[in-house]
Amino acid sequence: MNKKLLLILNPCSGQKKANRYIINIVSLFTSAGYDCTFHVTQKSGDATEFVENNAKNYDLIVCIGGDGTLNEVITGLINGECDVPIGYIPSGSTNDFANSLELSKNPVQAARNIIKGTQKAYDVGSFNGRCFCYIASFGAFTRVSYDTPQTLKNSLGHAAYVLESIKELTELKPIHAKITANGEIYEDDYLFGAISNSTSIAGLLTLSPEQVDLSDGLLEVLLIKNPTNPVEINNIIMALTLRQYNNDTVKFFSARKIEVEISPTVNWTLDGEFAESTEKIVIENLNQAVEIIK
Numbered sequence: 001m002n003k004k005l006l007l008i009l010n011p012c013s014g015q016k017k018a019n020r021y022i023i024n025i026v027s028l029f030t031s032a033g034y035d036c037t038f039h040v041t042q043k044s045g046d047a048t049e050f051v052e053n054n055a056k057n058y059d060l061i062v063c064i065g066g067d068g069t070l071n072e073v074i075t076g077l078i079n080g081e082c083d084v085p086i087g088y089i090p091s092g093s094t095n096d097f098a099n100s101l102e103l104s105k106n107p108v109q110a111a112r113n114i115i116k117g118t119q120k121a122y123d124v125g126s127f128n129g130r131c132f133c134y135i136a137s138f139g140a141f142t143r144v145s146y147d148t149p150q151t152l153k154n155s156l157g158h159a160a161y162v163l164e165s166i167k168e169l170t171e172l173k174p175i176h177a178k179i180t181a182n183g184e185i186y187e188d189d190y191l192f193g194a195i196s197n198s199t200s201i202a203g204l205l206t207l208s209p210e211q212v213d214l215s216d217g218l219l220e221v222l223l224i225k226n227p228t229n230p231v232e233i234n235n236i237i238m239a240l241t242l243r244q245y246n247n248d249t250v251k252f253f254s255a256r257k258i259e260v261e262i263s264p265t266v267n268w269t270l271d272g273e274f275a276e277s278t279e280k281i282v283i284e285n286l287n288q289a290v291e292i293i294k
Contacts, residue, residue: 003059005034010065051076066092071271085291087114097134121288132270134198174226181255217287218254
């Protein structure tokens, strides 16, 4: 008996590159012994709802879209308490999580790799109970991911994020936050804060693979202090360029649980999607909560 495969497609993702290869992708999985069912997402949250209600009927779920679509698929699996493995064919504009997993950007090759690959358990983050695959962030560049028009993302790809980030620099204001983790308190005015499980953040900042284990039960915390003079600005630039993240202006550490006290007016992004803030946010690592094939 053939195995059952659910293909979740976001038709608007990235530059719609994957859409041109759908027949090839389905043909590959069919030849590999899968009966394929398609679900094309219609709106935000659609993938989560469909996966939560239907995942138990399938042996494999393949997500074709960006990191936001993958977030919805993983959220649906966790909400539905279902342990079906996931294959990911990245077709978004930046694909931070796919970069961390070193997945092929060629849709057909990515499908081949899923067929031949092995599954591995990966961590997932929880933001006041809401799942994220690879990042929860506030401050600089945070608004870019969800405010950049989809048409601009589709036409310019990653360059759209860079252009919008440059525009945002003129509007930045310091954000006061108190972060508690590992029994330590970090309280200051920050330019940017990220809690992640990824080597790539917004396609703009990178962490060394030696510093990030996607399955170790820990999340990485990167805090960039708001600079008050040219020396601090230079220190931040040097730290990010050299990926040496511990000095007076940049803090980097790992933790299983992070508590953030911050203004409820501060906007957050989870995997590139908007998230509302509260005065106190609890962020936790859900250790090896999902199986991904690569």
